[in-house]
Amino acid sequence: MAETSFFASVKAWLIRIAVKIVVAIPPLHRYVNRRLINRFAYAAGLRPRPFSMAAPYTTWRGLTDRRYSGRHLPEARGYTSRLPSLESVTAVFQRTDDRRATDTSLLFPFFAQWFTDSFLRTQWKPPAEQDFAHNESNHEIDLCQIYGVSEAQTRMLRALEGGRLKSQIRDDGEFPVALFEETAEGLALKAEFEGLYTPDNFHRVFDGATDEHKKNAFAVGLEHGNSTIGNTLMNILFLREHNRIAGVLAKAHPDWDDERLFQTARNVCIVLLLKIVIGDYIVHIAPIPFPLMAVPGMAERERWYRTNWIAVEFALLYRWHDLIPATVTFNGDTRDGSALRRNNAWLFDAGVDRICLDASAQLAGRIGLGNTADFLMPVKDHSLHMARTCALPSYNAYRRHFGKSPAASFEDLTGERDWAAKLKSLYGSIDDLEWFVGIFAEGYDETDMMGDLLTTMVANDAFTQALTNPLLAEAVYNADTFSQEGLAIIDATDSLADVIVRNTGLTDRTKLGFTLKT
């Protein structure tokens, strides 16, 4: 469905002009903001959904127990039993060429993974026990990446002094503290962090990890917090921001105790993240370059303002591992993309500032078939297995559910012939194409970064679960909740670049961001 490059650029130019006019008139800006968000938020049936992973029919448990993952559409067991073999399908994801995004920087996947890891938390169990029905999500954007998933975990991570999180000062600034310590028997989890992660999650991530990885691992909110350079980078930036804000509040409110300083700084930090997600991150994803805003109180006036419940489709459609390019360069040192994994050592070598700059100045991979690195293929394989175990209906079934006309043919879907032929040989009929493959097979314009249904489904789940955050509620969003100082910080924050500049030696915002900087 990709347009020719000339018409696409004329269209893009016209859209930019229109957007400038709209943004110049604040009430019009808010109106269009609301209309755009609602277009996606109302694209499919609202929660509560009749089905969840608790049972193939409607049960009280399935309607209320959010430890079971939600689902947009009910099981289609008959359909999934007729699908081509897993191996034959998985192969379509494998990278054949180092294709890059049009203008998406490597900072984008760094943020995307870190952000989504916090609420897309399918429960992990050893393969024999894995049922995919359960999740460990809090179903909220709560910055559990730095605060931990529950009250007990949060306490372990707090300095319990000055409202701050535990941290250490190294040569190049503030960092989380170490998770492990040297003992007579070798590296061991520090006693103060016993129980920070569930035993299953801890063993999954750290069993078999090298001593170097453990030595460099930081005590952060999630077990995956040290798994990639991107996760570590974001944790460092937001930990610094939290402690910086706690300091600002402590100065302004000498009578506040640690608890109040901590809770207020956390309220502020969560809203900073929400503002970045809507106004920077989703704006980059959106097919139209429109400055979306997280307007407090807006969502409450809409019918989609419902209790959050992460669906299994949301967890799966976010498997954007294609964004990790074949090679990555920091400080002139080029390595295979796999070097991003469990490698805080490389982050120390290059330095936080350099990585922020370099990640903003190199392209991410392109989302689509044939572009998943070898080392990430097991994730795609596992995802497809999960989609089938959950008996998700076909790609066209989801198109219909999200109010779109079904794809008429494989060419119609992909906008080209080679992939279309490959998929046709696998599935025969476009109506039999499976959803997890279809969303990555969608053709899209140069100005976009993913296809039509994928964009709609991301936006639907994102808007209806980010903008329902209680901190954005009209009765909550005020100086009592954030303090005057906190409100000023919120008002002064529009992008991830703002947080980076406040917490590194970098000063030039124009060199930082999700859109490639040169």
Added chain:
Amino acid sequence: MAETSFFASVKAWLIRIAVKIVVAIPPLHRYVNRRLINRFAYAAGLRPRPFSMAAPYTTWRGLTDRRYSGRHLPEARGYTSRLPSLESVTAVFQRTDDRRATDTSLLFPFFAQWFTDSFLRTQWKPPAEQDFAHNESNHEIDLCQIYGVSEAQTRMLRALEGGRLKSQIRDDGEFPVALFEETAEGLALKAEFEGLYTPDNFHRVFDGATDEHKKNAFAVGLEHGNSTIGNTLMNILFLREHNRIAGVLAKAHPDWDDERLFQTARNVCIVLLLKIVIGDYIVHIAPIPFPLMAVPGMAERERWYRTNWIAVEFALLYRWHDLIPATVTFNGDTRDGSALRRNNAWLFDAGVDRICLDASAQLAGRIGLGNTADFLMPVKDHSLHMARTCALPSYNAYRRHFGKSPAASFEDLTGERDWAAKLKSLYGSIDDLEWFVGIFAEGYDETDMMGDLLTTMVANDAFTQALTNPLLAEAVYNADTFSQEGLAIIDATDSLADVIVRNTGLTDRTKLGFTLKT
């Protein structure tokens, strides 16, 4: 504020005529139904509320962790520290005379206690540990009275056969099974019910209970399920209804397994309860004799459709112990009201059918000051202590919050002089009157059953948390969820009398109900 009896009865007659006209025109009925419900549902700020019992200021935990009770208004510590002594105030509740309700039958408090015990679950701890901040509520009308509070508890109560709950057939019909059994060391909790209640709750209720009480105790969903004859009666009726429905479904769907039969019967039973709550119970409470309806999908179109969160004020305002009259008569046997407590033996003597009839044919007590039986005074004392520990603001502060003009004087509040003088001597100024006393001091007409603010607050919390039940959602309320048979049962149920007639030897609905039958 009570009117003279003549004008009151003319007014009542006019209202009845108007209601008849409205109900005769279904779209008008639905319109007025919605308007009436909305009047109460929008009476105060919507959830999410900035404050909860987690902290005196807004915290992430306080906005998201529903194990902390909600609260409508923030702490007023300065105010509560100036209040008259607890003892001097508690005395105003003590029964001085056996005052009865105008037309409310004893069946009403039987149902009210049983119903509210399921979601007003302030966490109980031994006095030294009690903090009133936590609750054990599921925040939903989920019939946990017969199903238990969680999946594990539900399994203990299920027969795991035919979709039924465990039950026994006695001479006079079906009953839950016994909770205790005879052992060499005396009566002991049956092994199959180990963990049915938390240790704290179990010890609280059964430590010190007589052997007779234990011997007669049934295995039901809540620890308080055997604490009064009313609770036991309702548990028996709804267990019978569940098993009856499971039987209907099993006959219609011979291919369904126990699990599907159970879950579907539960879906149906919960909606029966919701229909009875809105269309029978609240209709009886309402100042206007209007047939309210739980219209599926209606609430979703309203801004008050928000995640449930039981507030501490809701738990306290429901302390309607005044409804228990000085004496109770079953089968010609008149006893002190306290004989209703821990007395399944009396229920066996009189029989389920007789109690349904007799409870419908005798008056409940009148809600108001000076009408709490001695044996229930500790509850009022504890409630006032709780209200103060929670630092609830004044009666007039709540009037303002619920959009009402503040009471101008004690006479204005009570509509008479004696109580007004007593309260004035305690509090001095009407603006210093505490809320928990004020809601019971309100004067009201003969046609009503409680005062103005109390009615509004009950209705606000009830409507906004009952009609948000996921089973009433448009996408859920259908034959897939309930089966055709289940839908037919739902359609055929408007009142508690319907459930009684289906599950006892009684056949005359006109002899059964919350309004006194003669």
